[in-house]
Amino acid sequence: MGEFKVHRVRFFNYVPSGIRCVAYNNQSNRLAVSRTDGTVEIYNLSANYFQEKFFPGHESRATEALCWANGQRLFSAGLNGEIIEYDLQALNIKYAMDAFGGPIWSMAASPNGSQLLVGCEDGSVKLFQITPDKIQFERNFDRQKSRILSLSWHPAGTHIAAGSIDYISVFDVKSGSAIHKMLVDRQYMGVSKRKCIIWGVAFLSDGTVISVDSAGKVQFWDSATGTLVKNHLIANADVQSIAISDQEDSFVVGTAEGTVFHFQLVSVTSNSSEKQWVRTKPFQHHTHDVRAVAHSPIALISGGTDTHLVIRPLMEKVEVKNYDAALRKITFPHRRLVSCAKKKQLLLFQFAHHLELWRLGSTVATGKNGDTLPLSKNADHLLHLKTKGPENIICSCISPCGSWIAYSTASRFFLYRLNYEHDNINLQRVSKMPAFLRSALQILFSEDSTKLFVASNQGSLHVIRLLEGSFKHLHTFQPQSGTVESMCLLAVSPDGNWLAASGTSAGVHVYNVKQLKLHCTVPAYNFPVTALAIAPNTNNLVIAHSDQQVFEYSIPDKQYTQWSRTIQKQGFHHLWLQRDTPITHISFHPKRPVHILLHDAYMFCIIDKSLPLPNDKTLLYNPLPPTNESDIIRRRTAHAFKISKKYKPLLFMDLLDERTLVAVERPLDDIIAQLPPPIKKKKFGT
Amino acid sequence: MVQLRPRASRAPVSASAMVDEGQPASEEEAEHGLLLGQPSSGAAAEPLEEDEEGDDELDDEAPEELTFASAQAEAKEEERRVRETVRRDKTLLKEKRKRREELFIEQKKRKLLPDTILEKLTTASQTSVKKSPAKLKEVNLQKKNEECEKGSDSKKAKEKVQKVQTVGQNKSYLAVRLKDQDLRDSRQEAAKAFIQNCLYGPGTNRTTVNKFLSLDSKRLPVKKAAAQFLNNAWGSQKKQNAKRFRRRWMVRKMKTSKK
Numbered sequence: 001m002g003e004f005k006v007h008r009v010r011f012f013n014y015v016p017s018g019i020r021c022v023a024y025n026n027q028s029n030r031l032a033v034s035r036t037d038g039t040v041e042i043y044n045l046s047a048n049y050f051q052e053k054f055f056p057g058h059e060s061r062a063t064e065a066l067c068w069a070n071g072q073r074l075f076s077a078g079l080n081g082e083i084i085e086y087d088l089q090a091l092n093i094k095y096a097m098d099a100f101g102g103p104i105w106s107m108a109a110s111p112n113g114s115q116l117l118v119g120c121e122d123g124s125v126k127l128f129q130i131t132p133d134k135i136q137f138e139r140n141f142d143r144q145k146s147r148i149l150s151l152s153w154h155p156a157g158t159h160i161a162a163g164s165i166d167y168i169s170v171f172d173v174k175s176g177s178a179i180h181k182m183l184v185d186r187q188y189m190g191v192s193k194r195k196c197i198i199w200g201v202a203f204l205s206d207g208t209v210i211s212v213d214s215a216g217k218v219q220f221w222d223s224a225t226g227t228l229v230k231n232h233l234i235a236n237a238d239v240q241s242i243a244i245s246d247q248e249d250s251f252v253v254g255t256a257e258g259t260v261f262h263f264q265l266v267s268v269t270s271n272s273s274e275k276q277w278v279r280t281k282p283f284q285h286h287t288h289d290v291r292a293v294a295h296s297p298i299a300l301i302s303g304g305t306d307t308h309l310v311i312r313p314l315m316e317k318v319e320v321k322n323y324d325a326a327l328r329k330i331t332f333p334h335r336r337l338v339s340c341a342k343k344k345q346l347l348l349f350q351f352a353h354h355l356e357l358w359r360l361g362s363t364v365a366t367g368k369n370g371d372t373l374p375l376s377k378n379a380d381h382l383l384h385l386k387t388k389g390p391e392n393i394i395c396s397c398i399s400p401c402g403s404w405i406a407y408s409t410a411s412r413f414f415l416y417r418l419n420y421e422h423d424n425i426n427l428q429r430v431s432k433m434p435a436f437l438r439s440a441l442q443i444l445f446s447e448d449s450t451k452l453f454v455a456s457n458q459g460s461l462h463v464i465r466l467l468e469g470s471f472k473h474l475h476t477f478q479p480q481s482g483t484v485e486s487m488c489l490l491a492v493s494p495d496g497n498w499l500a501a502s503g504t505s506a507g508v509h510v511y512n513v514k515q516l517k518l519h520c521t522v523p524a525y526n527f528p529v530t531a532l533a534i535a536p537n538t539n540n541l542v543i544a545h546s547d548q549q550v551f552e553y554s555i556p557d558k559q560y561t562q563w564s565r566t567i568q569k570q571g572f573h574h575l576w577l578q579r580d581t582p583i584t585h586i587s588f589h590p591k592r593p594v595h596i597l598l599h600d601a602y603m604f605c606i607i608d609k610s611l612p613l614p615n616d617k618t619l620l621y622n623p624l625p626p627t628n629e630s631d632i633i634r635r636r637t638a639h640a641f642k643i644s645k646k647y648k649p650l651l652f653m654d655l656l657d658e659r660t661l662v663a664v665e666r667p668l669d670d671i672i673a674q675l676p677p678p679i680k681k682k683k684f685g686t
Numbered sequence: 687m688v689q690l691r692p693r694a695s696r697a698p699v700s701a702s703a704m705v706d707e708g709q710p711a712s713e714e715e716a717e718h719g720l721l722l723g724q725p726s727s728g729a730a731a732e733p734l735e736e737d738e739e740g741d742d743e744l745d746d747e748a749p750e751e752l753t754f755a756s757a758q759a760e761a762k763e764e765e766r767r768v769r770e771t772v773r774r775d776k777t778l779l780k781e782k783r784k785r786r787e788e789l790f791i792e793q794k795k796r797k798l799l800p801d802t803i804l805e806k807l808t809t810a811s812q813t814s815v816k817k818s819p820a821k822l823k824e825v826n827l828q829k830k831n832e833e834c835e836k837g838s839d840s841k842k843a844k845e846k847v848q849k850v851q852t853v854g855q856n857k858s859y860l861a862v863r864l865k866d867q868d869l870r871d872s873r874q875e876a877a878k879a880f881i882q883n884c885l886y887g888p889g890t891n892r893t894t895v896n897k898f899l900s901l902d903s904k905r906l907p908v909k910k911a912a913a914q915f916l917n918n919a920w921g922s923q924k925k926q927n928a929k930r931f932r933r934r935w936m937v938r939k940m941k942t943s944k945k
Contacts, residue, residue, distance in 0.1 A: 060874070062874075062878070079874045079877045079878060080870065080874055081870065081873070081874075102873045102877070103873055103874055103877035105877075121873060121876075121877055147877075147880075194889055197884055214884065236891070237890070237891060238884075238885070238890075256885070287898070289885065669899070669913065672895065672898075672899065672913075673895055673896075673899065673913045673914060674895075675895065676886065677886065677892040677893055677894050677895055677898070678892070678893060678895075678898050679890075679891055679892060679893070680891050680892060680893035680897075681893075681901075683901050683905070685904075685905065686901055686904045686905065
């Protein structure tokens, strides 16, 4: 492992948007998460919590409700009054349908998955029938006086509970009329507070309705008589979300103070049949409001304004105490937001609605290993490129020579030509993009910046030749017939001959760019691909999967390399396999072909293929050997994985030239400083 | 109306004006009228104000003697004058309204696209309705298109707001009736304001980010600096003034340099 000069970049001012809703799908073990900017993300909980799909946000589409229905279909509804269904294969919006009831606050799918219920601003509850390719309005329930903020179905599908402001209504589904109206006490610790907002309701099969409200109460109601059965005051602030397990023996609530409480149905005395709801465990993993919770069979899932998605496995539900039982906290997207023009030392940062182009600073000072060098020239903010329209940016890329920028939103593709004249920069949009280039999931420039590769959401791959200020469409690789899966990751070989593309589940396809045909397909693996790269000279394709496996596949030979076979035979180190953030970027050293550089959010690693592999007894995270240590001892402790955890959270790391690295960090404190204000809490001794 | 009483005693003259006015549309409006001593019809404004001033002067002097007959005559004259001004104002207002109406109609005509293009548009949207529905927002679009058609067929000139962004046969345009969009936007804004008020409004016991971050650093053995040093809200008025001054100064400089 050599020594590097590292550009430590901390000016990427990225703030993830807060989580608004989470919805867990038991069938496929997937989690849908919607954020306040309208983005919807799909996490695969069985593939090491990898964020495998995402739908870009939209300014006017503030999502307020999210639910799975009819197996694998995902619906969302929001304040623009539309119900949206997502196409999980093609990764776009199937259709948007106006519910004609004003902004929608809540949505619930019926237990058998054939009906959808929405609660609107004007106090109406609307029932929709889910047909195979659409939804159809069926009827309105009795209109209430104020907005319907929460909805829940009885597991038998005969009744529903609707939470509004100051009261909960129970409806009979058959007749559509309200049979009970349960008034909620506004009093809060003896003081009459403002209106009491019912943030969430849950209907149990024995007829109990559980409500959570803005006065900090969790209340149990008997829906048959419309009376209050039990009251838990759990917070000084709003209780904002509730989720119940399928067995109805435990539920979870989230409060504005950031605490998540677990309630369980336990026997009153040992070996008695009488059971009681008891507040068992509080968890404080959030600093801000917990706007959404979900309950999977083995874990509590929560998300909120502080942008973390927290997955807390329940110890009593976990059989084997392995690393799956550990807490997961997902903060950053599992895709790349930074691209780098190596030759010009430029970084392109992608935000929701704009791009920023920065030139790295430089230094003339020299120092010892570990020194911080003073900058002689500060980093330059060259360009701030705002998108037109309300759509979020899906992906962006800067060419290696730094003279092209491409980005895409859900409906448009933009290509810009940059001209540098001394300190001035001249931006010119390439107009008249062809009709097939409407939206891209991934964009990549070839190493010599003469070709542009675009993965569109119909599954096709476009190859475009770039000329001075114009372009020419060369070829389109159509997806294999019968598959509609779109490609999410691209990699091109440095000599420009090979293009590798991978979707979310099927294997990696390798195309020959010169002959414009499919060369081979790497066998599919159970876990989704998180990063791809092709090594220079040898044309070995390195693939990282979400379970931290790394494969090396020789493209010319169409087989796995010897090193890859060896490491698969021996297995990776157990600590390596327990890492919980996916590898998001792979690169290579131009002069040392045996090195593979890769990183995830909390570490940077150089794999030296010439060194022996570590077994489970050796130390994986070796500290840097002190310089005075003798060479022999160093050689004895050395193994192939050189890991540095100095830079974290790490969003991007790449090699600029042989001796220079650039690392883009995003400290969590900087993110917190830009979030909305949290609830005030008194801490002793402050 | 409860609020009105104390104010009425402060300005006693306007009591009669309030009766004339009848039911004020809202409390604010009534208040406004009272403070200025000016009923919303705007007719008896000047004489009333004069009266007020006269009263003030009279306070200093001894009261003047007046016969009943002369006072009655004066009052009648006053009443007549007021009535006349009201009538005159009404006619003036009517005239003004008429003129504005005419202007509007003329403007609408000028704004409206030529008939040929409109016809082309309606036929185009009809064909698009017949076509099998595409993916995105088609339902929405259709509905709006139909509404547009109805509007344009029945009352072309009277149509309140109808704007067509681009014209053409291809799908590069989107026909939207702005009236509906405005309604929807305003409802969305109201909903957003509601949620904002619920979560961060008064009485929600929120702290600031700076105080929140300082809680941790207070308990740490190593004290750190605050996350945000500057309060941007400080001296905002002064900053604004300075900005305005600078702009004026630059304009002045430019003018002088041109000379």
